[in-house]
Amino acid sequence: MPVLTRRRRWVLLVTVVALAIAAVGLVALRGCRAPVCDSVAYPAGGVRISTGxxxxVYEAYGLALRDVLEDDLPGLQVEVENSGGSVDNLSRMANGRVDLAFISADTAFRVPALEQQAGAPGRIRAIARVYDEYVQLxxxxxxxxRSLSDLRGKRVSVGSxxxxxxxxxxRLLAAANMNDETDIQRRGxxxxxxxxxxADGDLDAFFWVGGLPTTAVAELASxxxxxxxxxxRYVDTLHRQYGSFYQSATVPQGTYTNVPDTRTAAVPSYLLASTTLSADLVFRLTEALFTHRTRIAEVVxxxxxxxxxxxxxxxxxxxxxxxxxxxxSIKP
Known part of the structure; x- marks a missing residue:
């Protein structure tokens, strides 16, 4: 067996190290596309998504997004959490408990106050307006x-x-000159x-705001x-008093079993990200959201x-x- 000189041993060592670094780089760059072609640092505890x-629909979207991200970003751990909804999600993000969250646009006004309370101004940022949510009574x-006024004295869930x-x-009850604390038997x-x-006859009506179709409502209707x-009829009042994000919309016939076209209000929903996530990682998260929207649509x-x-x-x-x-990066 030939004896390696000191120089040859040094060259061999450098070569092995270089190959090892290249291999690590290839793993880190799996699926890499410009302009982010460096390794993406993952948070030590993974990424936490707060849904609803x-x-x-928030829950379904969060689960579908988790599957997409774990496939697109090998090694990234994604945890999906249920929550009380938009305001709860904002509070969790402001306090650093979650990294991604879904909210309805009509709760966005709470962001500055929640960030201030948490001592984290500027922590809450947006990834995208993802879809419109429909108000369903x-x-x-x-x-x-038959109408909002008919809810007087009835057992009504106004959401969690x-x-x-x-x-x-x-807001809707107020637009109909009703108080949610005194004019209905309020449930949450x-x-x-x-x-x-x-379904069991223990509730007379419930409000829901969500994408179409909402699984729980679809299962009930079946x-x-x-x-x-x-x-x-209340959209103009909502629009005037609270913001232009409230718009008229129609829940189309066929969305739920034997439910005809129904005119209602709609409001956008947003996917948010914490600034504790790096710009490189959020770039990749946003890219995955759009690249795999057809796959996500199979579930949502x-x-x-x-x-x-x-x-x-x-x-x-x-x-x-x-x-x-x-x-x-995708602008023409």
Missing amino acids: GKGG VVRSDSSI EGSSVEITAK YGVSQSADLL TVPIRLLPLD PSSRVLDVRTAISTASIPLHPGAERYYR
Whole structure:
């Protein structure tokens, strides 16, 4: 066996080290596309996504997004958490408990105050406007309830505490000259529990704000005949008093079993990211969101409407630097 000189041993060692570094680089760059072609640092504890209640669209979207991210970013750990909804999600992000979250646009006004309370100004940023949420006031088809005013004295769920449903329900009842504390038998359930209670006759109506179709409402409609109450007459009031994000919309016939076209209100929803996540990582997260929107749509039909032209419209919440870089990178 030939004896290696000191010089040859040194060259061999340098070569081995160089090959090892290159191998690590290839792993780190798996799926890399310009302008982010350096290794992306993952948070030590992974990425935590705060969604919403059981049976809601936020939950379904969060689970689908987790699968996409874990496939696109090998080695990234993604945890999906249920929550009370939009306001709860904002609080969790402001306090550093989660990294990504879904919210309804009508709760965005709370961002500055929550950041201030948490001592973290500027922590909450947006990735995209992802889809529109529809206000749904659900009753059994044999119910005598035909309008908001018919809810007086009835057992009504206005959504779980800390949800955008609660905010919207309160605003709608006020638009109909009703108080959610005194004019109804107020309940505070999430969509799944509300649907179960309505089916059992232990609830007269419930509010829900979510994408179409919402799993819990669809499952309810498949077993118990339901109706959605028209709410479009109150959109102008909501628009004037609270913001232009409230718009008239229609829940199309066929969304739920035997439920005809129903005019209602809609409000955008946003996917948010904490500034504790690096710009490089959020670039890749945003890229994955758009690259795999068809795959996500297999689970969440609402995600089909995701479009780069409207995604940047996140109102008072600025884009995360990583998301902003992504949108600039795809401009023609």
